[in-house]
Amino acid sequence: MSENLVAVDKAATILKLLGDKTRLMMVKLLENNTCCVCEFVEIFQTSQPAISQHLRKLRDIGVVMEERKGQWIFYSLNKNYDHYSLVEQILQQVPNQEHKLKELEENGTRISCC
């Protein structure tokens, strides 16, 4: 079947991580976009530390990457992630969240530097 079989432990860890609504939406948004922390704060209407903590978890296992640009740190999906295919398959079954970014643009709170 697939050549990229993920050990059960590893798979369970990834699924648990994605098994949180906020993180799942984050990752779905990052599938087609690069977002900074403050955008997530705006989208999820939660505190900045809460967002940072979610991102750290995603970063720790390697699903997302960060890149600093000036004051901002932009996050993106790490498509070279060992188990990216698992993430990809899952995301294919989750509805697009682009409207969340649309709302930011209408607010004028979308960061579009660089």
Added chain:
Amino acid sequence: MSENLVAVDKAATILKLLGDKTRLMMVKLLENNTCCVCEFVEIFQTSQPAISQHLRKLRDIGVVMEERKGQWIFYSLNKNYDHYSLVEQILQQVPNQEHKLKELEENGTRISCC
């Protein structure tokens, strides 16, 4: 893309449920087999209530089904589950656990009634 898009909340719930090593292995085993509670107890070397509680969670959201046969209750994957395709995609990326059943057979602890 897929017609079976799962609402984000629902998807997160499913992923969280599968984000546990024991449950993920259970579901993987049930992909191609029907197993009873006592087999899982043997396989996972844990208490019977612990197994029952995992199975209840899986049953509550509809991923697995139960069927009583005499004293035993056999569990199987519910392939008519609303969001079976998500489960299926995930399982495709998880290695087969058939060796666990092989061990039971060698032990003589595999239930093969009916």
Added chain:
DNA sequence: TGCATATATAAGCAAATCATTATATACTAA
């Protein structure tokens, strides 16, 4: 240099999770 902004980290707490032990229920067989 000093202040503002963006982000990360630390500490603390409430809620959720997962195991355990004890008990109840359902079925089988004597």
Added chain:
DNA sequence: TTAGTATATAATGATTTGCTTATATATGCA
């Protein structure tokens, strides 16, 4: 009916999780 086996449920406790508030760090700009 009684004893034994398989399973479910309840109650409890330790651990984990995800938030909050407070603070630290990094950058940009006056």
